[in-house]
Amino acid sequence: QIQLVESGGRFVQPGESLRVSCVASRDTFDTYHMAWFRQAPGREREFVAAISRRSGEKTFYADSVKGRFTISRDNSLKTVYLQMNSLKREDTAVYYCGASSKIDISIERRFYSYWGPGTQVTVSS
Secondary structure, three states: OOOEEOOOOOOEEOOOEEEEEEEOOOOOOOHHHEEEEEEEOOOOOOOEEEOOOOOOOOOOOOOOOOOOOEEEEHHHHEEEEEEEEEOHHHOOOOEEEEOOOOOOOOOOOHHHHEOOOOEEEEEEO
């Protein structure tokens, strides 16, 4: 089992940038596909970005963040990052990282078995 802890969420103004991080507990971190999801008040948790295991050569993004957000991983630090640029008010949410041990990477929430507690990102003027 892998444990995840997100950090880096805070209050920012529209147009600003922010990077959130997720640190894993296991040395086998590199064997997991990793993803970021987010949940705004009153809404379902939605997919944001995903990165494949090992080298992270495959990445996927939700249309709403494509071109603004970048997911990356550092296996030596057991960490996955989400760099968020040109933030908008509608990006306000709790951001969660998830880990999947499935063979294939997915953008579907049900494929991710392990989750962190989340970090709050608030975009407002």
